[in-house]
Amino acid sequence: MTFYIKDYALYTETETDSPVLKGIKENPHVYVTLGGNADAADQLEVTGEIEVVTDQDIIDWLTQQKGPLTVATDIVMLKVMALKVKLVGE
Template sequence: MDKEDLKKLVQKIISNHQIGVLSSVENSKPHVRYMTFFMKDFILYTPTKKNTEKIEEIKNNPHVAALLGYVEKGSNDEYVEVTGICSISEDKDLKEEFWNDSFHNWFNGADDPNYVLMEIKPEAARILNSEHMKTMEITL
C-alpha cells in the first residue's frame, strides 16, 4: 500500500471514529483523556476550553499522541495511532466548521472566546489491527 492509500485509510478510520484518546505530557508523565477529533487536510482538530490544563501542557511540551478506532472486542478493529505536534487555533472559520450543538454543554456557541481548537500536525501515523494483519506506518 503506498503512502497516499495509507493516508486515505487513516482518514477513513478517523472519520468513522471521532471519539478517541489524546495523550499529552504533564510533569514529564503521560496525561490521557478522551476527546472528539476532526480531520481536515490531514490535520487533527479537537475542541477544548482555553483555560484547561491541556493548554498549559501543550505550551510546555507540544508533543502529543492520539488513538482512534478500536470499538469492538479488538479481534479485527482497525485503529490509528497519530503522533504529532500540537498548537492552539482560534481560527473562526474552523471553529464554525467543527461546531456541534453538543458543545453547548461547555461553550455558548462557536464564537465563545473560551472555545479553541487543539491543532495536531501529524509526524507519523500507524494503522494497527488492519485486515492486512501487519502494522502500517506513515512518516510525514
C-alpha cells in the same frame, strides 16, 4: 475526545481555561489512538505535534460539524499535525 479532520489535520476543541493548554505549551508532542474500541479490530496510532488555534473560521467550521448547541462559547481548537501514522490491527 472527538476528532474532526480538515486539510489533513485532526481538530478537537477545549475550553480556554483548560489545564491541557499549559501542558501543550510545555510539550507540543502528542500520541493519539483512533479506533480500537470493542467494535473495531483496527486502529490508527498518530504521533504528531499539537498547536492551539483560535481562528474563528475553524471554530465556525466545528460548529457546522457538531451543531451550534454542542459547541461551548469559550473554546479554542487543538490542531494535531501528524508526523507519523501507523495502522495497527489484529
